[in-house]
Amino acid sequence: QVQLQESGPGLVKPSETLSLTCTVSGGSVSSDGYYWSWIRQSPGKGLEWIGYVYHTGSTNYNPSLRGRLTISVSTSNNQFSLNLTSVTAADTAVYYCARYLTFVTKVPYYDYWGRGILVTVSS
Amino acid sequence: DIQMTQSPSALSASAGDRVTITCRASQSISTYLNWYQQKPGKAPKVLIHDASSLQDGVPARFSGSGSGTDFTLTISSLQPEDYATYYCQQSYSSPYTFGQGTTLEIK
Numbered sequence: 001q002v003q004l005q006e007s008g009p010g011l012v013k014p015s016e017t018l019s020l021t022c023t024v025s026g027g028s029v030s031s032d033g034y035y036w037s038w039i040r041q042s043p044g045k046g047l048e049w050i051g052y053v054y055h056t057g058s059t060n061y062n063p064s065l066r067g068r069l070t071i072s073v074s075t076s077n078n079q080f081s082l083n084l085t086s087v088t089a090a091d092t093a094v095y096y097c098a099r100y101l102t103f104v105t106k107v108p109y110y111d112y113w114g115r116g117i118l119v120t121v122s123s
Numbered sequence: 124d125i126q127m128t129q130s131p132s133a134l135s136a137s138a139g140d141r142v143t144i145t146c147r148a149s150q151s152i153s154t155y156l157n158w159y160q161q162k163p164g165k166a167p168k169v170l171i172h173d174a175s176s177l178q179d180g181v182p183a184r185f186s187g188s189g190s191g192t193d194f195t196l197t198i199s200s201l202q203p204e205d206y207a208t209y210y211c212q213q214s215y216s217s218p219y220t221f222g223q224g225t226t227l228e229i230k
Contacts, residue, residue: 046210046221046222046223046224047167047210047212047221047224048221049218049219049220049221060217062217062218063124063218064218096166096167098166105172105173105176106154106155106173107154107155107156107157107172107173107174107214108214109157109169109172109173109212109214110157110159110167110169110212111169111178113166113167113168114166115165115166116166
C-alpha cells in the first residue's frame with residue numbers, strides 16, 4: 001500500500017521560505033508514469049494545484065506561483081520537496097502531497113494523497 | 124486557465140435520495156475529468172476518473188457522465204457516509220484546476 005507523509009514547519013514568518021517534504025513508502029518515486037504533486041487548500045476554500053515533479057527532475061508549476069516555487073525529488077531518499085519563497089498570509093493552507101497516476105487510463109488522476117499539513121504564515 | 128464551475132455549491136438531501144452534482148468547464152476538456160470526495164480533516168479520495176470510470180473499491184451507487192464541457196456526478200441512493208464535499212478536477216491541461224466544491228449536507 002502506497003503511503004505519502006508530509007513534514008515540515010507548521011508556522012512560517014511572512015517573507016520567509018516555506019519548505020515541505022513528502023516521504024513516500026510502499027512505492028518508489030523513481031517509477032515511470034507517476035508525477036509527484038503538491039496541492040493546497042486554504043482554510044474553508046477549495047483545492048489549488050501547486051505543481052509536480054517527475055523522477056527525472058522535470059517539473060511543471062502553476063503559473064500563479066512560478067518565480068517563487070521550486071519542487072525537487074530525491075530518489076535516494078524516496079522523497080520530494082516543495083520550497084515556496086517570499087510567503088504571505090495568502091499562502092496559509094493545508095498542503096497535500098499526492099501521486100498523479102498517468103499510465104493506467106487515458107486520463108491522469110490523483111490516486112494517493114498524504115494526510116496534509118497545515119502551514120500558517122504569521123509573524 | 125480552464126475554469127471549473129460546480130453547481131450547486133451546497134445541497135441538502137436525505138438518506139436514500141438520488142443526488143446529482145454538475146461540473147462545467149470553461150472550454151472543452153473531452154473526458155479529462157475526475158471526481159473526488161473529501162470528508163472533514165481528510166485528504167480527497169478519487170471516486171470517478173475519465174468522467175465515468177469508477178475507481179476500484181468505490182461503491183456502484185456513484186456514477187459519472189459527460190464529455191466536452193458538461194459533467195455530472197450522481198449518487199443513486201444516498202448513504203450516511205456520503206455526506207462530504209465533492210470536487211471535480213480537469214486533467215486536460217496545466218494548471219490542473221478543481222471546481223470550488225459541492226457540500227452535501229444532511230436534510
